[in-house]
Amino acid sequence: MKKNLTLIAGCLLFVVLLSGCGLTSKQIVQTQSFGSATENIGKLGEEEFVNIRNGIIEMNKELVAIDNTKTASDLKFDRPTSPEATATRIAATKALKSYGDLLVNLATEDRAEDLQKAANSLINNTTAALKKDLSEEEKGAINKIIVGFGSFWIDNKKADAAKEIIPAYEESVNELADLLAEDFSLNDGSLGYIKAYDTTAKRLKNASMRLVNAGDQYSVLERDHAVQALVLSERAISRANEISKKAEKAIDSLKKANTELVKVIKEEPYSTDDIKAYAKKVQELVNMFQVLEN
Amino acid sequence: MTSLGKELHNTIRNLEKLRDSQNPPSDDVIAKLDVLYDQQIDLIDAAINKNTEKYKKATTSMKEAAKKTKEAIDDLAKLEQALEKIANAIGKVTELLDEVA
Numbered sequence: 001m002k003k004n005l006t007l008i009a010g011c012l013l014f015v016v017l018l019s020g021c022g023l024t025s026k027q028i029v030q031t032q033s034f035g036s037a038t039e040n041i042g043k044l045g046e047e048e049f050v051n052i053r054n055g056i057i058e059m060n061k062e063l064v065a066i067d068n069t070k071t072a073s074d075l076k077f078d079r080p081t082s083p084e085a086t087a088t089r090i091a092a093t094k095a096l097k098s099y100g101d102l103l104v105n106l107a108t109e110d111r112a113e114d115l116q117k118a119a120n121s122l123i124n125n126t127t128a129a130l131k132k133d134l135s136e137e138e139k140g141a142i143n144k145i146i147v148g149f150g151s152f153w154i155d156n157k158k159a160d161a162a163k164e165i166i167p168a169y170e171e172s173v174n175e176l177a178d179l180l181a182e183d184f185s186l187n188d189g190s191l192g193y194i195k196a197y198d199t200t201a202k203r204l205k206n207a208s209m210r211l212v213n214a215g216d217q218y219s220v221l222e223r224d225h226a227v228q229a230l231v232l233s234e235r236a237i238s239r240a241n242e243i244s245k246k247a248e249k250a251i252d253s254l255k256k257a258n259t260e261l262v263k264v265i266k267e268e269p270y271s272t273d274d275i276k277a278y279a280k281k282v283q284e285l286v287n288m289f290q291v292l293e294n
Numbered sequence: 295m296t297s298l299g300k301e302l303h304n305t306i307r308n309l310e311k312l313r314d315s316q317n318p319p320s321d322d323v324i325a326k327l328d329v330l331y332d333q334q335i336d337l338i339d340a341a342i343n344k345n346t347e348k349y350k351k352a353t354t355s356m357k358e359a360a361k362k363t364k365e366a367i368d369d370l371a372k373l374e375q376a377l378e379k380i381a382n383a384i385g386k387v388t389e390l391l392d393e394v395a
Binding site: 067085089091092119157161162165172179183188190193195196202203206 | 303357
């Protein structure tokens with residue numbers, strides 16, 4: 001019977017070894033980096049698209065107030081950042097963040113409690129069915145074997161899912177990053193949200209300069225309004241640069257994290273620590289079988 | 295070939311330099327700049343509308359990715375079924391213990 005026990009243990013361990021390790025520590029770390037990058041993009045999207053739109057509305061109101069060449073046809077204060085365009089962009093960054101969060105959950109979720117509950121239930125059912133009293137040591141050994149194999153099963157499922165999902169959506173993440181890069185770029189030819197904000201600010205500055213430099217042609221009140229508008233525009237121009245730089249960093253981090261994640265998911269670079277941890281798990285299982293043999 | 299957006303940007307920049315070199319700035323330059331800013335907003339408007347459609351597609355894709363990931367996480371909860379199979383195999387152990395006893 002010792003031979004049979006050893007045979008069963010050997011078969012089970014062979015199946016485990018064939019199915020391979022779960023995610024490597026490098027893969028888990030890289031998933032977390034990706035999650036962190038999508039979190040930043042999510043925040044950026046939620047805050048800045050709305051701030052940009054609100055800023056444009058405020059500046060356009062000032063523009064129409066100080067520039068008497070503007071008429072009722074100029075009263076589209078949120079142009080070109082419509083509610084639909086803004087909401088669509090925010091939804092996209094939220095969806096990206098949600099994906100990142102879920103990937104981190106998949107990679108790092110600790111199922112130890114679930115495993116233990118399931119193992120307890122199985123042992124109780126098995127001993128009741130057999131109408132046999134197992135010693136505490138035997139129960140403990142069986143419990144650890146079940147939990148050990150269960151843990152291998154979970155690790156493999158996580159790894160299989162990650163290896164299927166992450167490469168499949170690499171391109172979609174990059175495309176979204178490119179759209180965001182355009183919206184937050186102040187480069188010469190760019191035509192996105194931050195450029196709209198910057199252009200609106202410069203237009204307001206331009207209009208206010210006419211009044212501020214007009215000497216005594218305008219009243220103190222009119223000049224004061226123009227000065228306020230000039231200050232508002234200068235602040236917005238400076239803010240546009242800050243937002244653009246912050247966004248460029250966040251988007252760059254996202255693209256790097258995405259590329260690196262796909263690379264490590266495909267490569268399976270097991271570190272020495274990964275192999276040691278795996279070997280330790282297998283050894284623990286072997287030890288438990290030996291407890292049952294004795 | 296230089297894009298229209300880039301050309302417009304450069305024209306605006308040059309006119310801004312001219313305006314800033316004048317004291318006071320000429321009304322004519324200020325008025326011309328205002329027209330150019332308006333044209334730039336028009337260009338941006340068209341580009342934003344075009345990209346809004348692309349954003350919608352990207353959102354659909356990300357939601358699909360999130361759904362698949364959630365399904366994989368939920369799959370981990372099918373632990374009991376997997377453990378039952380393992381326990382059945384290990385159940386042979388208790389039968390063997392019976393033989394020993």
